[in-house]
Amino acid sequence: xxxxxxxxxxxxxxxxxxxxxxxxxxxxxxxxxxxxxxxxxxxxxxxxxxxxxxxxxxxxxxxxxxxxxxxxxxxxxxxxxxxxxxxxxxxxxxxxxxxxxxxxxxxxxxxxxxxxxxxxxxxxxxxxxxxxxxxxxxxxxxxxxxxxxxxxxxxxxxxxxxxxxxxxxxxxxxxxxxxxxxxxxxxxxxxxxxxxxxxxxxxx
Numbered sequence: 001x002x003x004x005x006x007x008x009x010x011x012x013x014x015x016x017x018x019x020x021x022x023x024x025x026x027x028x029x030x031x032x033x034x035x036x037x038x039x040x041x042x043x044x045x046x047x048x049x050x051x052x053x054x055x056x057x058x059x060x061x062x063x064x065x066x067x068x069x070x071x072x073x074x075x076x077x078x079x080x081x082x083x084x085x086x087x088x089x090x091x092x093x094x095x096x097x098x099x100x101x102x103x104x105x106x107x108x109x110x111x112x113x114x115x116x117x118x119x120x121x122x123x124x125x126x127x128x129x130x131x132x133x134x135x136x137x138x139x140x141x142x143x144x145x146x147x148x149x150x151x152x153x154x155x156x157x158x159x160x161x162x163x164x165x166x167x168x169x170x171x172x173x174x175x176x177x178x179x180x181x182x183x184x185x186x187x188x189x190x191x192x193x194x195x196x197x198x199x200x201x202x203x204x
Contacts, residue, residue: 003121003132010114011136014038014107015144016151020159021103023152031144033100037107038137045115046130057116061174064112068174071105072167076198079160083202106163109170161202165194 018034114133121129144151169190176182 003118003129004136005132006117007114007133007136008139010110011038011140012143014110015140017106017159017163018103019144019148019151020154020156021099022148024099024156029100030103033104034107037104038111041108041111041115042133045118046133058178061178064109065171065174065178067105068109068167068171071102072164072171075102075160075164075167076201079157079164079198080202082157083161102160102163106167109167113170161198162195165191165198168194168197 014034014037018030021030022028024030118129118133121132169187172190172194173182173184173187176186177184
């Protein structure tokens with residue numbers, strides 16, 4: 001149940017982001033990139049789970065935090081450009097690649113969050129952990145297919161603004177865990193702080 005619950009929660013977030021970008025691209029590429037992002041993390045966790053636990057978790061958190069902070073900055077810069085009505089010409093292909101990289105990264109991050117929990121469950125009951133991930137994946141695919149039209153109506157600049165705050169929050173949380181052994185309960189606080197910081201960045 002724990003494996004199913006955490007996977008359902010994290011994969012759903014990836015599905016939401018992919019659905020929003022699907023509304024922009026008008027094709028299935030965002031879903032393919034979301035699936036790729038999830039698989040690139042999930043497959044190694046499920047197949048090499050015991051070996052992965054030998055890697056110091058602090059290294060994983062630090063590297064992941066740097067990647068998240070980078071994409072958080074890119075999203076904030078893009079959102080700020082929109083809200084400030086700054087007209088900057090960007091090649092269509094470049095813009096599309098940037099959007100797809102966001103979908104891939106967010107999906108991989110969500111899969112990693114779920115994966116960290118699943119890794120802890122694998123030694124207890126491997127079959128149950130794998131089944132939980134599988135069932136949750138099917139549920140998310142069905143829900144995304146049913147709700148993608150409604151989700152796609154959400155405006156992209158606002159999504160970038162919020163996603164940026166979320167990525168900055170997760171990066172800060174993972175740095176805090178790696179260096180100070182901080183409590184995960186601080187994540188909501190970090191999120192609201194970065195919402196404020198992003199708001200100031202957009203307004204100034």
